[in-house]
Amino acid sequence: MFETFMINAFETSAIVAIVSGVVGFxxxxxxxxxxxxxxxxxxxxxxxxxxxxxISKLVGLGVFALVGAVLIAALGRRSRSDxxxxxxxxxxxxxxxxxxxxxxxxxxxxFALLFGDILGVASYQIVPTALLGLACILVILMLYRPLLLxxxxxxxxxxxxxxxxxxxxxxxxxxxxxxxxxxPIVGAFLIFSLLIxxxxxxxxxxxxxxxxxxxxxxxxxxxxxxxxxxxxxxxxPVGFFVGSFSGLCYGLGRGWAIWGDRLRxxxxxxx
Amino acid sequence: xxxxxxxxxxxxxxxxAPGSFTGLIGSNGAGKTTLLKTILGLVxxxxxxxxxxxxxxxxxDPIVGxxxxxxxxxxxxxxxxxxxxxLGLDGHRYGMTRPSARRRNLIDEILAAVNxxxxxxxxxxxxxxxxxxxxxxxxxxxSRPRLLLLDEPLxxxxxxxxxxxxxxLRRIATDQGIAIVLTAHDMNPLLHAMxxxxxxxxxxxxxxxxxxxxxxxxxxxLYGYHVEVIHAAGRVLVAAGEAGEGKNAxxxxxxxxxxxx
Numbered sequence: 246m247f248e249t250f251m252i253n254a255f256e257t258s259a260i261v262a263i264v265s266g267v268v269g270f271x272x273x274x275x276x277x278x279x280x281x282x283x284x285x286x287x288x289x290x291x292x293x294x295x296x297x298x299x300i301s302k303l304v305g306l307g308v309f310a311l312v313g314a315v316l317i318a319a320l321g322r323r324s325r326s327d328x329x330x331x332x333x334x335x336x337x338x339x340x341x342x343x344x345x346x347x348x349x350x351x352x353x354x355x356f357a358l359l360f361g362d363i364l365g366v367a368s369y370q371i372v373p374t375a376l377l378g379l380a381c382i383l384v385i386l387m388l389y390r391p392l393l394l395x396x397x398x399x400x401x402x403x404x405x406x407x408x409x410x411x412x413x414x415x416x417x418x419x420x421x422x423x424x425x426x427x428x429p430i431v432g433a434f435l436i437f438s439l440l441i442x443x444x445x446x447x448x449x450x451x452x453x454x455x456x457x458x459x460x461x462x463x464x465x466x467x468x469x470x471x472x473x474x475x476x477x478x479x480x481x482p483v484g485f486f487v488g489s490f491s492g493l494c495y496g497l498g499r500g501w502a503i504w505g506d507r508l509r510x511x512x513x514x515x516x
Numbered sequence: 517x518x519x520x521x522x523x524x525x526x527x528x529x530x531x532x533a534p535g536s537f538t539g540l541i542g543s544n545g546a547g548k549t550t551l552l553k554t555i556l557g558l559v560x561x562x563x564x565x566x567x568x569x570x571x572x573x574x575x576x577d578p579i580v581g582x583x584x585x586x587x588x589x590x591x592x593x594x595x596x597x598x599x600x601x602x603l604g605l606d607g608h609r610y611g612m613t614r615p616s617a618r619r620r621n622l623i624d625e626i627l628a629a630v631n632x633x634x635x636x637x638x639x640x641x642x643x644x645x646x647x648x649x650x651x652x653x654x655x656x657x658x659s660r661p662r663l664l665l666l667d668e669p670l671x672x673x674x675x676x677x678x679x680x681x682x683x684x685l686r687r688i689a690t691d692q693g694i695a696i697v698l699t700a701h702d703m704n705p706l707l708h709a710m711x712x713x714x715x716x717x718x719x720x721x722x723x724x725x726x727x728x729x730x731x732x733x734x735x736x737x738l739y740g741y742h743v744e745v746i747h748a749a750g751r752v753l754v755a756a757g758e759a760g761e762g763k764n765a766x767x768x769x770x771x772x773x774x775x776x777x
């Protein structure tokens with residue numbers, strides 16, 4: 246199980262998992278799951294466009310992810326943000342359809358962008374993944390307190406001089422960075438499950454923000470590594486296991502929370 | 517004050533002293549929240565100024581604390597009451613929270629001051645409306661503001677808890693020398709606590725002590741038609757009288773306290 250391609254897979258997926266866990270904590274806290282779904286899907290169109298032009302897919306992904314983030318933020322200011330997000334992803338996916346119809350891309354490569362290609366990660370991909378991941382973590386660490394305050398009580402944060410609009414834009418740009426980093430590795434669909442599942446599960450095990458963020462990363466790491474290992478032994482696709490393990494963790498978290506509530510209830514005197 | 521081309525408030529002027537307790541009273545839509553946002557610097561007045569501590573204070577300085585009407589936080593969010601209060605101290609700064617004994621003591625002190633020690637370690641989203649409000653008051657107070665603004669703090673409370681909150685705020689104003697300004701559509705729970713009242717109606721306001729403002733003559737002049745101020749069982753009722761001499765043919769808007777609290 247420890248050939249070079251497997252080592253590459255374990256390394257890059259660890260970076261993706263840790264960063265997704267951290268960003269996922271804020272995604273769930275802000276109720277931004279839809280944006281976390283829309284930006285990677287829209288960015289997929291950028292990768293298709295890049296291969297048509299013969300430039301790096303990472304550049305295409307990055308440009309489209311950023312355009313998606315800015316569009317969602319700009320349109321969301323004047324109208325409902327879910328409508329703005331839906332229209333943005335529709336527009337970008339429309340472009341993706343156009344690009345794919347013009348390109349000679351093998352369907353296998355398109356498929357890899359959607360569902361990931363963890364076992365096919367090449368050594369040259371590790372450095373850009375690590376750099377993008379580091380950028381995400383640094384931005385989150387820098388914005389941690391204002392982003393937390395603005396996510397929880399936006400109007401109070403605004404009264405303290407933290408503009409909710411700028412925080413929204415900053416967070417969407419972080420999502421764009423995660424997208425650019427993760428889509429070539431785990432695919433546009435599965436980054437979504439890593440952003441939501443572990444972060445949603447973590448909040449069942451702790452009621453404090455920082456431990457919840459760290460635990461979210463740990464759960465994401467366990468999910469991805471277990472998925473790779475099981476996929477290697479069973480010869481079934483990694484994506485299947487990432488998606489289902491992520492859902493399973495959420496289920497376990499809910500179960501744990503319900504069990505804890507019952508214990509507390511029965512521990513207390515009635516009334 | 518003009519919002520979306522509509523004049524909301526015009527020629528509203530009042531001052532608050534350190535340690536004083538001021539009620540901004542008016543019906544829904546009278547412009548109370550707009551006035552609070554103007555003081556916070558979130559809404560720019562068309563003309564006129566707001567000055568705090570002698571100078572137009574920069575917003576980032578925690579000179580002004582703000583408590584919104586209610587917070588909307590999901591029950592599962594991993595954030596305890598004490599975490600949210602800690603963010604009142606340094607939430608506007610960049611970087612991570614640095615835990616220290618001093619920080620913890622400050623949080624414990626303020627928790628005790630608002631009677632919130634009991635639920636300090638529970639998730640904020642799981643607390644009742646009244647408990648969340650005390651957490652938000654602590655969140656605003658911990659940065660030692662000179663002015664504390666509260667938007668309708670009594671709106672969703674029953675009579676008993678609303679009495680408790682008024683007593684708590686009154687005590688904080690006196691003990692810490694903070695000027696407290698709160699909005700309310702019903703002045704009755706505040707009557708005994710207010711040093712000053714700013715009564716807002718029809719885009720204008722009168723201010724003064726309760727005895728000066730809550731009088732038939734003063735309020736009739738503000739409304740522009742005859743209103744009767746009735747004192748009954750230690751409470752005040754402002755009731756619309758007949759439209760004086762028929763010059764106000766249209767139905768006057770209902771005064772805010774058209775029922776005895």
